[in-house]
Amino acid sequence: MKLIQSINLGVAFAILTLLAGCGGSSKPHAHPAAEAEGAVKVVRITGNDAMQFSHSEIRAKPGQAIALILTNTGKMPKQGMAHNWVLLKAVTESEVNKIGMAAATKAPDYMPDDRSNIIVYTKMLGPGESDTIEFDAPSEPGKYPFICTFPGHYAIMRGNLIVQ
Ligand code: ZN
Numbered sequence: 787m788k789l790i791q792s793i794n795l796g797v798a799f800a801i802l803t804l805l806a807g808c809g810g811s812s813k814p815h816a817h818p819a820a821e822a823e824g825a826v827k828v829v830r831i832t833g834n835d836a837m838q839f840s841h842s843e844i845r846a847k848p849g850q851a852i853a854l855i856l857t858n859t860g861k862m863p864k865q866g867m868a869h870n871w872v873l874l875k876a877v878t879e880s881e882v883n884k885i886g887m888a889a890a891t892k893a894p895d896y897m898p899d900d901r902s903n904i905i906v907y908t909k910m911l912g913p914g915e916s917d918t919i920e921f922d923a924p925s926e927p928g929k930y931p932f933i934c935t936f937p938g939h940y941a942i943m944r945g946n947l948i949v950q
Pocket of ligand 1: 833868936943
C-alpha cells in the first residue's frame with residue numbers, strides 16, 4: 787500500500803467544504819482556486835483487529851492543511867478493540883509512554899486529562915466506524931509521534947508525522 791494515499795484536490799475541497807458546513811468553526815475556504823496549489827493533504831488511515839495502523843509515517847509541509855480520515859476496519863467489539871488517532875507534540879519517548887499510560891484508565895474514550903502535549907485527535911472508534919478531523923500540520927519542521935490511546939495499543943499502534 788502506498789504510504790500516503792492522496793486523492794485529487796477537487797475531492798479534497800469538496801470534503802473540506804462539507805466539513806466547514808458541518809462544523810461552522812473552520813476558517814473560510816472562500817477562494818479554493820487560489821489555495822489549489824497542492825495545499826490540502828487528505829490522509830486515509832485505518833486501524834484493524836491486529837492492532838495495526840495502515841501508516842507508520844505521514845509526511846506534510848509545515849502548516850499544511852490536512853484532512854485525516856481514520857476508519858476502524860476491524861470486527862471485534864468496541865469494548866475490547868477500538869482505535870483512535872492522537873497526534874502529539876514532538877515529545878520524548880518517555881513522554882509518549884506517559885500519555886499512553888495515563889489514557890489507559892480513562893474509559894470509554896481513553897483520552898488523558900492532561901492534553902497539553904496533544905495537538906489533535908479523532909474519536910475512539912468501534913468496528914466499521916470512521917471519523918474525520920481537519921487540522922494544520924505544525925509550523926515547526928520535525929517528527930511528531932501519533933498513537934492510538936486504547937489501553938495497551940500505544941506500544942504498537944504508533945507512527946510519526948514528519949513535517950519538512
Ligand atoms: Zn488501537
